[in-house]
Amino acid sequence: MAGRGGLLMLENFIGGKFLPCSSYLDSYDPSTGEVYCHVPNSGKEEVEAAVEAARAAFPGWSSRSPQERSQVLQRLADLLEQSLEELAQAESKDQGKTITLARTMDIPRAVHNFRFFASSILHHTSECTQMDHLGCLHYTVRAPVGIAALISPWNLPLYLLTWKIAPAIAAGNTVIAKPSELTSVTAWMMCRLLEKAGVPPGVVNIVFGTGPRVGEALVSHPEVPLISFTGSQPTAERIMQLSAPHCKKLSLELGGKNPAVIFEDANLAECIPTTVRSSFANQGEICLCTSRIFVQRSIYSEFLKRFVEAARMWKVGIPSDPSADMGALISKAHLEKVRSYIKKARMEGAQILCGEGVDKLNLPPRNQAGYFMLPTVITDVKDESCCMKEEIFGPVTCVVPFDSEEEVIQRANNVKYGLAATVWSGNVGRVHRVAKKLQSGLVWTNCWLIRELNLPFGGMKSSGVGREGAKDSYEFFTEVKTITVKH
Numbered sequence: 001m002a003g004r005g006g007l008l009m010l011e012n013f014i015g016g017k018f019l020p021c022s023s024y025l026d027s028y029d030p031s032t033g034e035v036y037c038h039v040p041n042s043g044k045e046e047v048e049a050a051v052e053a054a055r056a057a058f059p060g061w062s063s064r065s066p067q068e069r070s071q072v073l074q075r076l077a078d079l080l081e082q083s084l085e086e087l088a089q090a091e092s093k094d095q096g097k098t099i100t101l102a103r104t105m106d107i108p109r110a111v112h113n114f115r116f117f118a119s120s121i122l123h124h125t126s127e128c129t130q131m132d133h134l135g136c137l138h139y140t141v142r143a144p145v146g147i148a149a150l151i152s153p154w155n156l157p158l159y160l161l162t163w164k165i166a167p168a169i170a171a172g173n174t175v176i177a178k179p180s181e182l183t184s185v186t187a188w189m190m191c192r193l194l195e196k197a198g199v200p201p202g203v204v205n206i207v208f209g210t211g212p213r214v215g216e217a218l219v220s221h222p223e224v225p226l227i228s229f230t231g232s233q234p235t236a237e238r239i240m241q242l243s244a245p246h247c248k249k250l251s252l253e254l255g256g257k258n259p260a261v262i263f264e265d266a267n268l269a270e271c272i273p274t275t276v277r278s279s280f281a282n283q284g285e286i287c288l289c290t291s292r293i294f295v296q297r298s299i300y301s302e303f304l305k306r307f308v309e310a311a312r313m314w315k316v317g318i319p320s321d322p323s324a325d326m327g328a329l330i331s332k333a334h335l336e337k338v339r340s341y342i343k344k345a346r347m348e349g350a351q352i353l354c355g356e357g358v359d360k361l362n363l364p365p366r367n368q369a370g371y372f373m374l375p376t377v378i379t380d381v382k383d384e385s386c387c388m389k390e391e392i393f394g395p396v397t398c399v400v401p402f403d404s405e406e407e408v409i410q411r412a413n414n415v416k417y418g419l420a421a422t423v424w425s426g427n428v429g430r431v432h433r434v435a436k437k438l439q440s441g442l443v444w445t446n447c448w449l450i451r452e453l454n455l456p457f458g459g460m461k462s463s464g465v466g467r468e469g470a471k472d473s474y475e476f477f478t479e480v481k482t483i484t485v486k487h
């Protein structure tokens with residue numbers, strides 16, 4: 001919808017209707033630095049309206065059979081798929097990611113999220129045990145929890161939002177979703193498809209705006225008993241504080257400082273391009289991106305030379321360029337934050353081998369004020385450096401040598417996060433051994449980001465609380481009850 005000054009103007013989606021808001025936020029095109037969209041700056045009032053709509057829709061939706069809900073999810077998947085190109089264009093413009101990534105990863109995965117949970121909801125079984133000596137049979141039943149708050153970040157906007165909406169509504173809950181205020185467009189576009197898919201009014205409500213205003217109103221609302229949050233660790237802490245008085249059910253998917261552990265017997269022809277991708281895909285703005293690369297000393301020099309050559313080939317371009325490997329970072333503030341790590345690394349005596357401050361960006365005049373940065377490789381950096389400890393969440397990766405298996409496991413685990421890791425080796429025994437010892441919710445060996453949605457996804461330590469996936473999401477979005485029958 002065109003709004004003020006011909007710019008796109010979004011509206012909240014509450015109770016099946018698009019509703020304007022009394023104030024709006026500017027949203028920027030990361031590739032130009034220009035405002036191109038206005039996003040509702042919702043607060044308590046909009047959350048109240050959404051809670052009312054979600055409460056009214058709950059009895060009807062939760063009493064439908066899984067089969068009926070599954071059909072609605074399948075229809076929504078079909079409709080999203082029919083709009084794939086339009087959604088991919090919008091996601092790329094709004095987030096700064098390349099059109100190729102939006103077309104091949106973000107939007108297809110959003111479609112798949114609905115298809116996947118439409119199917120998995122049909123296959124859950126409950127438990128039953130017997131105590132014959134007491135004449136008892138015990139069994140469990142599960143029921144949707146109620147109104148779910150779903151809060152998502154800006155890096156994979158529709159991908160991560162639908163990863164929450166699909167299991168929540170498949171299980172019979174009604175939801176109030178709050179996408180990131182930086183990337184709200186594709187969530188708003190999806191709302192236009194809900195009625196046609198057969199989603200009843202009030203089952204999916206979307207309130208747009210900032211974390212401190214609408215996010216806090218949502219997570220502290222007494223009638224919202226569960227919160228599924230993906231974002232940063234400091235925000236998770238705040239959500240835990242606000243929800244503590246109500247003992248809410250929480251799922252928290254947070255940041256990472258993910259290691260790649262590369263042994264001397266790794267297949268470098270596969271490892272190098274994959275590790276370039278795992279470091280720089282989506283501008284390094286994926287919580288699963290590699291940011292610490294440990295390389296066994298005997299192959300360190302060769303690896304570094306080939307890795308830097310490959311990183312220099314990773315093309316930074318405007319998001320609409322189908323040949324670009326990397327687009328713009330999300331915001332000016334984020335770009336400055338990422339750059340500040342390079343500055344700190346230099347001050348600590350580290351070497352920047354390529355990228356920021358070393359090579360030159362080549363952008364069209366219209367994009368000079370966009371939030372672009374080159375893939376950057378840091379070396380000669382100590383494990384205690386902030387570049388090796390803190391989540392940078394940008395196209396920056398550190399490469400360091402190691403000598404032994406025991407040493408590298410200890411060093412890889414020496415951070416507060418524990419989300420994802422990769423291990424590269426041709427020795428199958430070592431691969432299993434190291435994968436088992438890494439403190440990490442996900443370990444990819446000789447590959448990266450191959451997702452199996454059935455299995456648990458989530459992090460250890462400060463990377464999160466809880467897991468998502470077919471069974472895990474079902475358990476999170478339902479309450480279980482144990483019933484004992486004396487016969």
Ligand SMILES: NC(=O)c1ccc[n+]([C@@H]2O[C@H](COP(=O)([O-])OP(=O)(O)OC[C@H]3O[C@@H](n4cnc5c(N)ncnc54)[C@H](O)[C@@H]3O)[C@@H](O)[C@H]2O)c1
Binds near residue numbers: 152181286464
């Ligand atoms: N583990 C995962 O699956 C995963 C996936 C993607 C991103 N992430 C993490 O997300 C972070 C980047 O995303 P971000 O910058 O959008 O994170 P963020 O924590 O700033 O924001 C995430 C969401 O929370 C909202 N929010 C912010 N403050 C809030 C508050 N006080 N109360 C309620 N809601 C609030 C934001 O508006 C946004 O919608 C990184 O740390 C990244 O690793 C984790």
Ligand SMILES: N/C(=C\C=C\C=O)C(=O)O
Binds near residue numbers: 156163285457
């Ligand atoms: N939740 C998933 C990915 C998260 C990526 C973070 O940036 C997923 O693949 O299901």
